[in-house]
Amino acid sequence: MTITGELFIGNKTLKGENGTLTAIAAATGEALEGAFGGASQADLDAAAKLAFEAFFVYRDTKLEERAAFLEKAAENILAVGDELIERAMAESGLPRGRLEGERMRTVNQLRLFARVVREGKFQDQRFDPADGERTPPKPDLRLRKVGLGPVAVFGASNFPLAFSVAGGDTASALAAGCPVIVKAHPAHPGTSELVARALQKAVIDCGMPEGTFSMLHDSGYEIGGALVAHPLIRAVGFTGSRKGGLALMDTAAKREVPVPVYAEMSAINPVLLFPEALKARGDKIGEAFAASLTLGAGQFCTNPGLILAVEGEALEAFTAGAIKALKAIPAQTMLTPGICKAYQDGVARLVSHDDVSELAEGLEGDAYHGQAALFETTAASFLKDKSLHDEVFGGAGLIVKCADLAELETVVDSLEGQLTAALHITEGDHAAAKKLMPKLEMLAGRLLVNGFGTGVEVSPAMVHGGPYPATSDARTTSVGTMAIDRFLRPVSYQDMPVALLPEALQR
Ligand SMILES: NC(=O)C1=CN([C@@H]2O[C@H](COP(=O)(O)OP(=O)(O)OC[C@H]3O[C@@H](n4cnc5c(N)ncnc54)[C@H](OP(=O)(O)O)[C@@H]3O)[C@@H](O)[C@H]2O)C=CC1
Ligand SMILES: O=C(O)CCC(=O)C(=O)O
Numbered sequence: 001m002t003i004t005g006e007l008f009i010g011n012k013t014l015k016g017e018n019g020t021l022t023a024i025a026a027a028t029g030e031a032l033e034g035a036f037g038g039a040s041q042a043d044l045d046a047a048a049k050l051a052f053e054a055f056f057v058y059r060d061t062k063l064e065e066r067a068a069f070l071e072k073a074a075e076n077i078l079a080v081g082d083e084l085i086e087r088a089m090a091e092s093g094l095p096r097g098r099l100e101g102e103r104m105r106t107v108n109q110l111r112l113f114a115r116v117v118r119e120g121k122f123q124d125q126r127f128d129p130a131d132g133e134r135t136p137p138k139p140d141l142r143l144r145k146v147g148l149g150p151v152a153v154f155g156a157s158n159f160p161l162a163f164s165v166a167g168g169d170t171a172s173a174l175a176a177g178c179p180v181i182v183k184a185h186p187a188h189p190g191t192s193e194l195v196a197r198a199l200q201k202a203v204i205d206c207g208m209p210e211g212t213f214s215m216l217h218d219s220g221y222e223i224g225g226a227l228v229a230h231p232l233i234r235a236v237g238f239t240g241s242r243k244g245g246l247a248l249m250d251t252a253a254k255r256e257v258p259v260p261v262y263a264e265m266s267a268i269n270p271v272l273l274f275p276e277a278l279k280a281r282g283d284k285i286g287e288a289f290a291a292s293l294t295l296g297a298g299q300f301c302t303n304p305g306l307i308l309a310v311e312g313e314a315l316e317a318f319t320a321g322a323i324k325a326l327k328a329i330p331a332q333t334m335l336t337p338g339i340c341k342a343y344q345d346g347v348a349r350l351v352s353h354d355d356v357s358e359l360a361e362g363l364e365g366d367a368y369h370g371q372a373a374l375f376e377t378t379a380a381s382f383l384k385d386k387s388l389h390d391e392v393f394g395g396a397g398l399i400v401k402c403a404d405l406a407e408l409e410t411v412v413d414s415l416e417g418q419l420t421a422a423l424h425i426t427e428g429d430h431a432a433a434k435k436l437m438p439k440l441e442m443l444a445g446r447l448l449v450n451g452f453g454t455g456v457e458v459s460p461a462m463v464h465g466g467p468y469p470a471t472s473d474a475r476t477t478s479v480g481t482m483a484i485d486r487f488l489r490p491v492s493y494q495d496m497p498v499a500l501l502p503e504a505l506q507r
Contacts, residue, residue: 001083001194003034007043007217008196010050010210011203016043019219023190026093027333027368036189038219041226044181048232050211051150051179057209059147059177067114069206070174074110076198076205077103077166084194088160091188093333093368098296099161106161109168109458113175116481122176122488125504130495139495142505145488147177148260149234152227154248155185155192156239157335158299164188165195165215168458168479169237169262174212176487181233182215183224187336189217228252228261235487236261239301239478242391242469249472262486263472264465266391267419268305268398269453270443272408272436274429277450278314285424286321289397290329290372292452294362297332297370298395299339302420302453302464305391308408311401319399322374323360329372329395331365339393343370346392355381356388362395370394379407383414405432412436417467417474418444420453445470445477 003023006013016037023032039047061069077084088099116122123144130140151173155164162168170180184192196215203212218224228236228251236252238245238261245263252261273285292304309315334340350356355377362372372395379402382388388398402408421444425433440447445466456464462480465471471478476486498506 001080001197003087003190003193005034005036005189006193007037007039008200008213008215009043009047010214011200013200014043016040016217018043018223021186021189021217021219023091023188024336025090026335029337029368032090032190034190034193036217039216039223041223043216044223044226044230047181047211047214047216048150048230051181051214052211052232054179054209054211055147055149058179058212061177061208063117063120065206066175066177067117069202069208070110070114070117070171072206073166073199073202074107076202077107077195080194080198084191087194088188088191091191092160092335094160094296102159102161105458106166109162110166110171112458112481113171113484116484117175120504122484123504124490127505127507142493142496142501143490144502144505145490148487148489149178150232151178151180151487152230152233152236153180153182154224154236154238154240155182155188157185157187157339158296158301159239160185160188160191161195163239165192166199168483169239172483173235173237173487176484178235178487179212180214181227183227184215184217186218224248225251229255231255231257234259236263237478237486238263240265242266245472260486261472262476262478264301264419264478265469265471267301267466267470268389268391269302269418269420269422270306270308270412270415271304271422271424271452272412273307273309273315273318274423274425274432275310275314276426276428277424278309278318280426282314282317283321286318286323287325289318289452290322290325292454293397294326294329294332294372294395295454297334298372299335299393300454302456303395304422304452304454305397307397307399308402308411309399310404310408315401319359319376326360326362326372326374329362331363331369331371333368334370334394337368340368340370343392343394343396346390346394347373347396349387350375350392350396350398353388355385356398359399372396375399376401379403379411382411389414389416409436409439412439412443415443417470419464419466419470420444420446420448422448422452424450443467445474
């Protein structure tokens with residue numbers, strides 16, 4: 001398939017004329033096939049108008065039809081074939097195996113939401129009958145949840161498939177009955193085009209209203225901001241930097257009618273190593289940590305960037321295991337030259353920090369590669385300098401040595417909201433771990449034992465979220481079936497004649 005560089009506005013495609021964006025090969029910095037035309041305000045208005053009109057039809061589609069549409073989208077993505085993987089590899093620098101896995105995660109995520117739609121429980125229908133005998137008399141009340149309206153989705157740079165055009169935000173919004181306008185991420189515009197074509201075809205194949213899906217490219221910041229500000233947009237899904245998420249939250253809050261922005265932003269995902277676990281298998285945990293830290297060049301928001309443990313011989317065994325493993329890990333291509341530069345700057349800040357020691361580096365690589373790095377500091381230094389709490393997006397980890405478990409708890413208390421917190425324990429650590437549980441529940445959206453948070457399972461019981469700044473709203477998740485709740489709101493019907501009730505509430 002030729003990459004046309006076009007915008008997807010409802011069922012049409014057209015070349016945007018508001019500047020041009022070029023796709024860059026992550027490994028070489030060279031231009032790839034396709035010049036992508038940036039959307040204008042008029043293009044955005046056209047997509048938003050179609051989405052708003054489509055909403056009134058799409059929200060009332062039969063659940064079976066909506067589910068079949070999501071399944072068709074999954075089928076069409078698979079039908080793009082290897083071209084999708086090849087293009088995503090070139091644009092992101094991520095390896096084939098990872099992208100093939102990510103494609104199946106994306107497809108299965110759409111299929112999972114199809115099952116959620118078919119089941120219908122997300123509508124949360126409630127019936128509370130009238131009671132005229134009660135004092136005061138009680139009205140007949142019925143409730144169901146409805147879609148919020150058109151949703152803007154910002155694709156993520158680090159997951160060109162599972163968190164982008166047809167990723168979790170899009171799948172959950174479409175499942176909720178909300179049309180979607182995607183702002184493609186400039187790191188993978190060609191991949192975005194191939195997926196957008198599959199989604200647009202699914203809309204047409206399944207006879208969904210035109211405007212159920214659109215996708216725009218932005219040659220600067222202008223259209224992304226204007227999309228969030230657009231009065232016909234009713235919610236926003238975003239995965240990316242804290243700076244970007246905050247800017248979009250600010251735009252949404254300043255609208256005449258503010259709308260929710262579900263932003264998944266930065267995290268350093270603390271890993272707590274408890275004494276008995278360290279004694280039993282410190283070196284093995286160290287090796288596993290090095291592997292998780294450097295997965296996908298460390299470009300995961302769930303990356304385990306912070307190790308907390310009590311200093312001593314057992315911690316040294318962990319550190320030795322991690323150093324040995326890390327030194328053998330090849331540098332990997334990073335997603336974009338900009339992300340690579342930000343990573344190198346972050347590492348350089350740690351290298352030159354007076355209170356931080358560099359323990360090891362991974363193998364050296366080429367210009368656009370991220371070289372893994374491991375650092376250590378003391379709890380006192382970490383508590384003193386808040387800049388050490390900042391995410392370094394990539395394969396850099398920081399070990400914080402604590403005098404005892406009480407000091408480790410003080411460090412936990414000092415942390416910002418996180419996506420995950422991992423505990424490495426044996427049975428002998430249970431009492432110490434249990435004591436920390438209430439604090440950890442306050443800290444993170446997902447608590448996990450004897451593992452690392454990278455690789456989020458798409459499940460009904462998953463929370464991929466957490467207190468600010470991990471996300472903009474700790475009550476939600478961006479992965480798993482509960483993600484649908486972000487794009488729904490409840491409506492109550494009081495003493496409504498049956499003829500006026502939505503079909504699902506007529507009984
Ligand atoms: N924790 C995490 O999960 C992740 C963190 N990051 C962090 O983000 C850094 C940059 O990566 P990137 O993925 O580009 O993330 P960004 O947050 O910079 O960008 C994400 C998306 O939001 C858009 N955007 C950002 N700021 C604005 C704004 N003010 N107005 C309108 N649109 C905006 C971008 O558009 P455009 O680029 O067209 O301007 C892009 O489409 C990384 O180095 C890393 O630190 C990145 C990915 C995931
Ligand atoms: O670990 C994962 O599978 C998902 C990570 C993620 O959401 C992200 O890096 O943006």
